[in-house]
Amino acid sequence: MCVQAKKHVSRRQILKFTASLAIGTGLTACMPAQVTQPTVASNATEVPVAPTEAGAAATAAVMPAATVEERLKKIGWLPGSPDHAKGWKTILPEVTSAPATEPMVVWANKRVELGDKISDDPKDSPMVQISKELFGLDFQTKFSGGGDDWTTKWTLAIASGDLPDFMEDFPTPVIFKQCLDGNLLEDITDVWEASADPTWMKKPLDTYLDGKAAYVYARQNGRLYGMPCGNRAANNGKLLWARQDWLDKLNLKMPTTLDEVKSVALAFQEAGLGQGAAGTTLGLNLCSSFRGWFASMDGITAQFGVISGFWLAQDDGTLAFADIMLGMKDALTLLRDWYAAGVIPKDYYTVPDADAMNKRAAGNLAGLHYAPAWGARWPVEDSMTNDPNAKWTWAQVPVGPSGKRGNLGEFTYGPGYAFKKGFKYVKQVMESMNWWVSLKEDPTKRYYGFENYDYIWDGDKVSLDSTKLKNKALGYGLAFSRGGAYVDIYADAKSYDYIESWKSIPEDQRDAWQVLQLDDPLGTQTNMRKSYSNIIQNDKNDGIFNKFLSAPTTSMVSFQTTLDKMRDETFHAIITGQKELDAFDQFVTDWKKTGGDQITTEVNEWYKSINA
Amino acid sequence: MVEGKSFGRRLFMACNYLGLAIFATLCIAPFINLLAISFSDRSSAMGGFVTFWPVNFTTASYNLVLSTGGFYRSFVISVLRTALGTALGMLVTILTAYPLSRTGQEFRGRGVFTWILIFAMLFNGGLIPWWLTIRSLGMLNSIWALIVPGALSIWNVILLMNFYREIPSELDDAASIDGASHFDKLFRIYVPLSTPAIATLTLFTAVGHWNSWFDGMVSMTDVSRYPLQTFLRTIVVVSDLSAMNIDPSKMALLSDRALKAANIFLATVPILIVYPILQRYFVAGIKLGAVKG
Amino acid sequence: MLVQRTHPVQRSQSAQSWRRMRAYLARNWPLYAMCLPALVLLALFSYYPMYGVVIAFQSYNPAFGFTGSPWIGLTNFKFIFNLPDFLQITQNTLIIAIAKIVSVQVGALVLALLLNEVRHLGFRRVIQTLTYLPYFLSWVVLGGVLLDMLSTTGIVNLTLQKMGIQPIIFLGSNDWFRPVLIVSNMWQQVGWSAIIYLAALLSISPELYEAAAIDGASHLQRVFHISLPGIASTIILLAALSLGGVLNAGFEQILNLYNPVVYSTGDILDTWVYRAGLLSGQLSLAAAVGLAKSVVSMLLIIVAWTTARRYAGYRIF
Structure with a gap:
């Protein structure tokens, strides 16, 4: 045991170390060398009459034990900077458990x-x-x-x-x-x-x-x-983000309905405001995911009451799969119309979410996208670096024909x-x-x-x-x-x-940490806090949640790969016009035949079991 | 040499040179693009404004990569495995190829041995039992797991065996008459005469070790022991982006294209340096390259 | 190249064979010693773990292990063969793989012939060095570059637009996806494969060319009558050997480039297995497909080697 001479060992210090002594000696005896704590060890050996373990435990019970703060300070891991003029103090929870x-x-x-x-x-x-x-x-x-x-x-x-x-x-x-x-x-x-x-x-x-x-x-x-x-609540709940400077330039208002999204997207594109070469400005920046975290379609399908991959409660108390519901067909109809009109990028289905964000939004090729609250910083900060004039604004996801707003509600546990x-x-x-x-x-x-x-x-x-x-x-x-x-x-x-x-x-009067957090020259930090609290507030009303919250059923495990493939192929083909809308009905039939009916039965058995 | 210098010929030659030059340029364009991105600032790289010249030149990405202890550590592990793995691999290959190059009369059981090799080349039991074996041998988390299990490359054995066979039998016969043992023959005749082949195979093996990532991933339970390519892959391929549990604090790192480019480039540099220098061996050991390619 | 090593005929039966055995071992034991390391390695890391194939016949749960997981016979195989997309995946695999083999071999041959015409050695070396560089870059990198270049806002489409051509969604069109795979694969492989042909071409005696030139043969005639026949055996050899790879259509490349819309032309066995095994955790299904693939590959390789031996005189073993 290393005995490092310390200048002063006060009575107080000795006392507070006795409490941890039981832990200290017990641990040091059995631990590999590199994980022992020299501080504990050295002080322990300097206690004039080194108490036995039993004695230490007894002392701890009688004497006032060292506070958590003192113990952490001793090992050099006290959070916060209470001693600094502009510092702050971290309030440490008490430790109630008995010493080990x-x-x-x-x-x-x-x-x-x-x-x-x-x-x-x-x-x-x-x-x-x-x-x-x-x-x-x-x-x-x-x-x-x-x-x-x-x-x-x-x-x-x-x-x-x-x-x-x-x-x-x-x-x-x-x-x-x-x-x-x-x-x-x-x-x-x-x-x-x-x-x-x-x-x-x-x-x-x-x-x-x-x-x-x-x-x-x-x-x-x-x-x-x-x-x-x-994960944090509503981490992927969407907002619509738009280039305020483009809206201003074209004298447009922030869209509040899907129809307005379409007209604004087309106006942006026509005006060719993007930073890329002529003709590369995109309308609504969209990626290939039906449900995702950036530029995905859930912000749109939610307006028709469906989120791809979710199991939703029906009026009769059963669960049904969103991908085969009529709302999904309506959403696809709208997306198909948008694709034909040029609202969404022609190659959206080859674009991964990360590219939609990094290349297209940060590269200022598009001025409209669906993104969560953290969209206030990513890709906005990079977009602003690449184009100093860029100014982004946000609003709740625009509603569809039904007038009922929906959003990706995440059950995150x-x-x-x-x-x-x-x-x-x-x-x-x-x-x-x-x-x-x-x-x-x-x-x-x-x-x-x-x-x-x-x-x-x-x-x-x-x-x-x-x-x-x-x-x-x-x-x-x-x-x-x-x-x-x-x-x-x-x-x-x-x-x-x-x-x-x-x-x-x-x-x-603010301490340094407060200054740091409130110092926000670009305004993006503040914006993120505000937009997140907006999503959280609305999540309870708008959120569409997946009601199937269990490990996958047996049939799900077997058929998942095939069914996902079928869904992806059909939906993209419908949106891009390679297949007629009727293909959706065929998809529903095929889905049910290829294991879908079994899965539905299993899911509903589970649902009944937890509601019983 | 009689060379017709007709107009057609000259036109062809001009087109040929030009065409080849363009083709070669296209082949390396991505490298240049990568290099340019790695020296550009983050926002420009992300925005896709970088083509073949850095935008807002900076070495920030390299500074960051090199200050993240992980890169050096993995680099050292990769160098070590490449050196040790190549040495062991070549030793096994040289030894195994020799008996196989003999006739069935001389090496009885050659047919059985051959089939043992072929079958092992085509079938495997899958990852899990393989890994359990490594584990029970106590190799997990040790560099030996990267070296020993893959030491025998059956392809390389085949190639070298064929090279041995090309060596004139008179040499072998003469040595036999002088009373040379098989070991004498292997190390005094076959190995020295197969230098180009062995050099080429050494390169294949070394590059194979340098580039492999999968074994590093499964046999190193601790990420701090990853070899370079495994380390690199977890940075470059951000597959769990789609897993939907994005922590906002992660975003900055995940989207850093310039950083990824710098990582890739640094890991490729050793190969870029070594290859052109050793290119002449390819031609010498070409019969082998022929089959390997 | 068979080297005959006959043993002198000798006396009485059993004693004779015993003595011969001893003489044989005394002389040839090193051959067995040399095989020993390889045999140990194979036994440990290839043969022993082969018990793992059993999961193809099980409903495998790693927690129960290889002995504890329920046996389900051929159910996994039946399930796969009955999947609506199985036929399509197999077809895609074969078409893409064969197209790649042909395109790379032809491309490499052409490149080698063109390089062979280049008399300037320095130029030739530079071109060679540059063209085989992509061979050493992974598809993670190459795929990223391609995605960038081929997007509607990428450099290729911008060029097309300037020429008045509508943008093409290369990676999202079932007409274009396979060509993109094939061309990008050539990009990666051609320079490397050309080295082989070039070496074969360089080994043709220059005297043959000179004699032909004196006889008044044109350059093109020389190519067809000297160069090509001179490397015919190399061509046949390479073609035959690549036959063994027709079930490998390039997993890493496709994984990095494909998307759901091009599943109908681009989804191959390996990508399917990847999605099933790693993304959906169906280890047994993945193993079943893998096993079936190994068996077929084995047959193909035997055919390929027999062909190589018969037509190119190349003995693999």
């Missing part, structure tokens, strides 16, 4: 993007270090991956029977189903009831859509197999985080998750990460310049998922509102 008495190794898996600047050294991971200090948990990586590697790695891990103890981010519902069928997951029902934080874990899940929706994946046959989490069958420390991991979630999802706690890793001081200002920041290592579990997993899917909305509320603070 044995080292608890947790093998977890991690989804990463390799372009990220990541450190390999667990010493650079605040999540790992803090979890070790506060909860005695030692997180290790079983496997990591990104992109479609992720699915492959899961399949291999299942096949080898060597799953992580603590699993994140099931890549597909099929894989979750395979694990369930194979009886590989721990039933966490009882631990959840006893240990999950009522405010930050249970409440958001129990209140979302009357508590019916959030557990649908994770709860099977009345037992819970995962801690549910989801997945199976969440699951545990391997037989894993011993479910309760401890869950308690640590309680702590992290309540820290990160509550905007009033003011958690913005760690100095030098998440932000850096530049005089009196904070900067997020990634080239100057130190690389953090991975964290695990809820609140650290790479894809942005939330227990409370409205957490982002709340945090945006909280940021807006700072505008009432006089400018000279």
Whole structure:
């Protein structure tokens, strides 16, 4: 054990370290060298009369224990900058669980993007270090991956029977189903009831859509197999984005109906306002996806009450597949008319969403597109760089002939985080998750990460310049998922509102973080917050939700590839005029014949079972 | 040499030179485009304004790639696997090709051995059992998983075997009379006389190692041990964009074309440098190239 | 090139054969030793994992493993063969693959003949180096470039527009998709394949050309009467060998270029397997198609090798 001479060891320090001593000595005894914490160790050895473990535990029970803040400060991972003149203080949740008495190794898996600047050294991971200090948990990586590697790695891990103890981010519902069928997951029902934080874990899940929706994946046959989490609410709900400067130039108004979308698109195109060569200006920027995240068709089909791929409730209480409903035929009729008129790009069906965004919108070839709230920044910021005159505006998705507005309503909860069958420390991991979630999802706690890793001081200002920041290592579990997993899917909305509320603070009294957030020369940040809160408000009325919320049925698994192919071929052929509208009726017949009827039966059996 | 210098001939030659020049230019246009994008600023690259010359020249993308520790790390792993993998692969190939090049009388069981090779070339049990084998051998996450399982390239064995056969039998007979063993013959006669073939196969093997990504993906459970092409692919192919769980904070990175171009270009540089230099070997070992191509 | 190595005829039966065996092994044991590394590698990484084919006959769930997953006999195969699109996919695969083989071989031959006419060595080397560069770029990269070039706002259509031609949606038209596949495949492969032909051409003795020139043969006649016959065996060999690949229509290329509208002309076995296996998690179906493909490929390769041996005198083994 390294004994590093420290200048002063105050009585107070000694006292507060005794509380963590049980954890400290227990852990250091059994941990590999690189993960021990020298600070804990050195102080422990300097305590004049080194107490035994039992003695330490006894002392902790009697003496006032060190606060969470003190403990984090000691290990050098205190979030926020409370000591800086323009700094802020992060309010840390209390730790209620008993100190650990044995080292608890947790093998977890991690989804990463390799372009990220990541450190390999667990010493650079605040999540790992803090979890070790506060909860005695030692997180290790079983496997990591990104992109479609992720699915492959899961399949291999299942096949080898060597799953992580603590699993994140099931890549597909099929894989979750395979694990369930194979009886590989721990039933966490009882631990959840006893240990999950009522405010930050249970409440958001129990209140979302009357508590019916959030557990649908994770709860099977009345037992819970995962801690549910989801993407932020209405992440892909659409708005219509348009070039304000083009509208002004042509003296047009922001479209509010689909007919107006058509006329504005044609006017833009005719005027040839795009930045590309003559004749390359596009009307409505559309990509090949029927349902997606940028320039997809869901913003249009929703006006006819359908979203491709969704199962929608019928008047008779059953579920029907949107792709074969009459609304879809109407939507296709409109799109076909638009295609013939030149409203949508002639080659839209060869254009991936990323290209519609990066090349066409950022390249200023088109002045109209459907995009979610984050459309305020991407591709708008790049569009503005490429054309300094570019000004974008947004509005709710324009309505169709029915006059009833619809939008892509996303049910975002997945199976969440699951545990391997037989894993011993479910309760401890869950308690640590309680702590992290309540820290990160509550905007009033003011958690913005760690100095030098998440932000850096530049005089009196904070900067997020990634080239100057130190690389953090991975964290695990809820609140650290790479894809942005939330227990409370409205957490982002709340945090945006909280940021807006700072505008009432006089400018000279704002701390550096507030200054940074409110400093928005392009106006895109503010716009994103506003448009997101608009979507959130309207989501409850407009949102069209998929009512089938379970792992895929047997027939779905078998026929999915064929049916998707059939749908894609037919719909695009109808829109582009290569097939007559009647082809839709033929598609419906074929769909039913090729497994569709079986799927419908299975889906409705499931629906009955959960409503029973 | 008698060369007719008729007008038709000269016209043909002019067209030929021009045509070939245009064709060659078209072939490398994408590289130039890629290079131009990698040196352009982010917005121009995304907007599609870059053709064959950088717009708003910047080296920002390269700075970023090179400051992301992952690139170096993967680069080193790739270099290491290429060196070790090529050495081991060539050793196995040289050894295996020799008995196969002998006659059935001399190498009894040659027919059986041949079929064992052919069958293995055509059938495989799929990814999962293969991976489980690697795992039970304790090779997961180690560089050996990239080197050992693929060390035997049956195609290369066939090519080299055919090259051995072209070597005049008189040499072999003379050596036999002098009492040379098979090992003597292999390393004193066959290997030295097959230098062009071995050089060419070495190149194939080395480039194969450099370019392969799939084995890196499945046998390295930890992304920090990915070889370069695997690392690159996860950056270049953003397939999970369509998975619909886009975190706004990811957007900036995902859409960075210039960054991707810089990554691709850096990974291609070693090949671009090595190939023209070693081009002369292709011609020497061409019989092999003929079949491989 | 059979090298005859006869053994001297010798005495009494069993002792004789035993002694012969010992003599044989004493001399030839290194041959077996040399095979050993290969055999070990094959046993470990090829033959042992072959038990995995069983999932084609199962409804495989990795959690139950190869022994625990339910057996369903030929159901997977029946399911695939009954799919409405199976015939179409097979057809596409064959058409695209054959068109690619022919186009690359012809293109490479023409390029080699043209390069052979070039007397300036430096120029020839530069052209060669440049034309085979695409061979070393993956389809991820090449596909990205093509998508860009061929879109309605891309450079090709802009040029067409200037010439007064309506834009063509190359990648979205069932008439154009296959030609695009074939031409872009040539772009990637031709320079590389031409090296082979060029080498064969260079190995033809210059004296033959000179003699023909003295006899008054034109350049074109020389090509047809000397060059082509001189490399005929190479042509036949390459054509025969590529037969083994007619079920491989270029997975990576198509995956990077196709879209649903061109499924009817562009969807091939491998892309289907990819969508089924990786995207929908139907490992058993994917394995069944893979197994069927392996069996057919095996037959084709045997035919190809026999052909190569008979008509080009090239012994593969």
